[in-house]
Amino acid sequence: MGFAHQAEKVEKKSSRKKKDGGEEETGCWVKLRFMGSCMSSRSRVDNSMSGRTAERKPTKEKSRDQPVVPVSSTTGSNAESASSTPKFSEELKVALQLRKFTFIDLKLATRNFRPESLLGEGGFGCVFKGWIEENGTAPVKPGTGLTVAVKTLNIDGLQGHKEWLAEVDFLGKLLHPNLVKLVGYCIEDDHRLLVYEFMPRGSLENHLFRRGSLPLPWSIRMKIALGAAKGLAFLHEEAERPVIYRDFKTSNVLLDADYNAKLSDFGLAKEGPEGDKTHVSTRVMGTYGYAAPEYVMTGHLSSKSDVYSFGVVLLEMLTGRRSMDKNRPNGEHNLVEWARPHLGDKRSFFRILDPRLEGHFSVKGAQKAAQLAAQCLSRDPKARPRMIEVVETLKPLPNLKDMASSSYYFQTMQSDRARSNLNAKNGIRTQAGFVVRNGQPLRSLSSSNGPQASPSQHPHPSPKPKAKES
Known part of the structure; x- marks a missing residue:
């Protein structure tokens, strides 16, 4: 499709996620596979508040999403740059319904941004599960009040202040049942956080x-x-x-x-x-x-x-x-x-x-x-x-x-597929529409480019399909 694979820097990280085994659901952004960058960010957060050092957890897999790299730049706007942080008061367009949180409130709401509260990470930063008052901004005991997802800006990430502003600007004024609701925001010193409704079924x-x-x-x-x-x-x-x-x-x-x-x-x-x-x-x-x-x-x-x-x-x-x-x-x-x-x-x-x-x-x-x-x-x-x-x-x-x-056709197709699988187990393969054994074509069979096994999937959130529907 013409993508420039060799560009030196990508513009947006893909999401990286892992199941949160400690909660009853997967959460709005599922548990992170790579926790290194989140934990380094959390270390800076804790050091700024209490001098504590964050934990690190080993991980195994990388996300398969590959970000698009810049192919052409036809404007000189800095609206998509993560390099500079302009004056907040001049740029933020805050909708009246958004709540303004203090950093300490969100730190307590997420249990000090501890790893057990981590839901995931994207190009923006890390996302933590938290609990706040139903109609206020104060933190409450886990499992009570309003459950939220708190997204923090990673100052070393590939997205920055401008993207943070875009989130506040768009989600602050766009209200629709099929858009995630932005509950509020926090900005103190170098801290940039957004508070969303919690989505229990994940992505x-x-x-x-x-x-x-x-x-x-x-x-x-x-x-x-x-x-x-x-x-x-x-x-x-x-x-x-x-x-x-x-x-x-x-x-x-x-x-x-x-x-x-x-x-x-x-x-x-x-x-x-x-x-x-x-x-x-x-x-x-x-x-x-x-x-x-x-x-x-x-x-x-x-x-x-x-x-x-x-x-x-x-x-x-x-x-x-x-x-x-x-x-x-x-x-x-x-x-x-x-x-x-x-x-x-x-x-x-x-x-x-x-x-x-x-x-x-x-x-x-x-x-x-x-x-x-x-x-x-x-x-x-x-x-x-x-x-x-x-x-x-x-x-x-x-x-x-x-x-x-x-359907008769589907049953026939399934039968052909089962026969093809049996042939494969017996050392028979298909080639150009023919069955081949030891390099010799035998007879015609169904096309060899039928469906392959799809990627495996996560069991907990997905409902089990019924055996048969009328």
Whole structure:
């Protein structure tokens, strides 16, 4: 897609998360895999308050998200620079409903930013679970009052004061059921913190890809897709001034207790074009694998850039695969390029659906979702639908009951797949449409590029699918 892999510095870190085994749910941002940077930040925080030294915990895995690096810079604005910290009083636009917290209140609310309260880390900094008064700012005993997620700015991170201001500015004035609610903020000396509502089901990314998780049922996947689409549609067409989200991906879609989707992390959001303008020109920022190709190549950002990113996420939900996965066989690293030829085929698209669904998905719904993904992923931005049109297409899909498990075609396909697996165990493989044993073709079989095993998933938050739906 034309990304510059060799650039010296990336513009945005990807999220890094790990299950929080000490809490009853995964939390708004799940437990961090790499705690080093968070703990070094916490060390500075504690030293500034009490001289204490933070603990460190060993970790094992890195996030697979790869940030987009700058490809072109067509403006001279410092709005996306993390280098300088301008005067707070001149730049902060505070909505009246936001609460202003003191640093000591948030330190006590998160139990001194201790590792057990850590929920995760992004390019902005670390996120901790905390408890405050229902209608105030004072800390309360854990398990009482209002549960919140407290995000701290890492002064050594790749995002800085300007992105912090963007979060306050956008989420402070944009209120919608499908946007994460910003409760308040704190700014004292070098400390920059944001306080959000706590999202007990964590991120969509963890439900789809976390090792050992149960698969999300079809109806819930479509419910999440619909909620996320409503959030983007609000930003594009219902906000007082259009907003381009610019970093739509599975890790930024958070889920409440009922699996209602809410968009989070507005640090890269931009106000959309006004008047007759079709786009805004800006430095290329976002996450590799989700950014629209025309944006990567030209720096021209429009609402259709978000539509493309939505198409990528919808495809991840359909297939159970990550947008970029170098652990896949050659030709399957890039999800969009691998899946694109199948999306318009009413028969072959079944082969790219997440095998963990085991036929428990709507045939008509899957067909419509695949067609919608293909439209959103069009190489021509003008051919992509508006998000309000995406919402209308998705509305009926969570409630469709024509399960593939009762479809004759699906049963035949499953039988062919089982036969292929048995042949593989017996040393028989397929090649160019033929079964091959010891290099000799035997007879024709089904296509050899059926679905591969999707990444393993995290068990706790995802409900177990029913055995059969009527």
